[in-house]
Amino acid sequence: MEDIRGRVTKDGIRIYEDADFAGMRAAGRVAAEILDMVGDHVKPGATTGSIDDFIREEIVRRGVVSATIGYKGYQHASCISVNHVVCHGIPGSKVPGRSSDVLQEADIVNVDVTVIVDGWFGDSSRMYVAGTPKPFAKRLIDATHEALMRGIAAVKPGNTFGDIGHAIQSYAESNRLSVVRDFCGHGLGRVFHSPPNVLHYGRPNSGAVLEEGMFFTIEPMINLGRPETKVLADDWTAITRDKSLSAQFEHSVGVTATGCEIFTLSPLGKFHPTW
Numbered sequence: 001m002e003d004i005r006g007r008v009t010k011d012g013i014r015i016y017e018d019a020d021f022a023g024m025r026a027a028g029r030v031a032a033e034i035l036d037m038v039g040d041h042v043k044p045g046a047t048t049g050s051i052d053d054f055i056r057e058e059i060v061r062r063g064v065v066s067a068t069i070g071y072k073g074y075q076h077a078s079c080i081s082v083n084h085v086v087c088h089g090i091p092g093s094k095v096p097g098r099s100s101d102v103l104q105e106a107d108i109v110n111v112d113v114t115v116i117v118d119g120w121f122g123d124s125s126r127m128y129v130a131g132t133p134k135p136f137a138k139r140l141i142d143a144t145h146e147a148l149m150r151g152i153a154a155v156k157p158g159n160t161f162g163d164i165g166h167a168i169q170s171y172a173e174s175n176r177l178s179v180v181r182d183f184c185g186h187g188l189g190r191v192f193h194s195p196p197n198v199l200h201y202g203r204p205n206s207g208a209v210l211e212e213g214m215f216f217t218i219e220p221m222i223n224l225g226r227p228e229t230k231v232l233a234d235d236w237t238a239i240t241r242d243k244s245l246s247a248q249f250e251h252s253v254g255v256t257a258t259g260c261e262i263f264t265l266s267p268l269g270k271f272h273p274t275w
């Protein structure tokens with residue numbers, strides 16, 4: 001009856017136990033190790049399909065499980081979102097606006113990987129660049145990374161989910177960027193997506209109160225233009241309505257007594273594309 005240990009808050013958020021952090025740490029580490037290897041594959045002339053093949057082979061080689069293959073009919077080991085694709089880009093599909101899935105010089109690329117290790121989910125994404133980014137693209141990537149880290153800095157018991165969203169939104173908007181409203185972070189643990197919805201915008205002191213033992217992702221999508229998105233006819237690929245560039249970084253975190261633990265830190269210190 002292992003599954004009924006622990007408790008769920010009035011907001012429906014599961015509180016995990018101390019021992020569960022080890023499971024999340026192991027799962028997050030595998031996701032991060034794979035993302036550390038992806039950078040070498042993101043270059044002009046590479047295809048998103050080939051990058052996903054590499055990720056799937058790494059998952060198999062490590063004896064772990066892809067959380068995305070078979071999830072709601074999704075068929076791939078990663079989501080690969082290029083330029084104005086906000087999230088859920090399908091590897092091997094045409095880059096929107098192009099005739100193929102071949103990456104070109106200065107493309108900005110989010111790769112999102114979720115693995116299951118001993119039943120625990122590790123979910124993370126990062127930005128990569130094929131070649132050298134344009135200055136405005138670099139500015140978007142830097143600000144999106146900083147927005148995520150400011151959101152994470154707001155994670156501690158007694159703070160609220162609104163505090164996290166506010167930290168992200170206020171930083172992004174002060175840089176004249178916009179926060180996507182149509183997608184959010186999520187609780188995870190022994191499931192992929194669970195309460196709460198982790199919004200990347202909000203008001204201080206609003207929303208559910210953070211407690212030690214909560215596990216969730218923070219994964220802001222930030223646009224150079226307007227925040228609105230639309231999902232293409234493939235039912236997955238989300239793009240910016242105004243075709244402006246979009247960036248995203250994602251970590252899986254757990255609330256500790258004094259702050260939080262990031263489960264998906266890069267073992268090689270390569271979380272940001274310029275590192």
Ligand code: MF3
Pocket residue numbers: 068071072074078079088112113114123124186217219250
């Ligand atoms: N990893 C994504 C997230 O951050 C979800 C991908 S679901 C998929 O929640 F089916 F599109 F892969």
Ligand code: CO
Pocket residue numbers: 123185186217219250
């Ligand atoms: Co996620």
Ligand code: CO
Pocket residue numbers: 112113114123124125250
């Ligand atoms: Co993800």
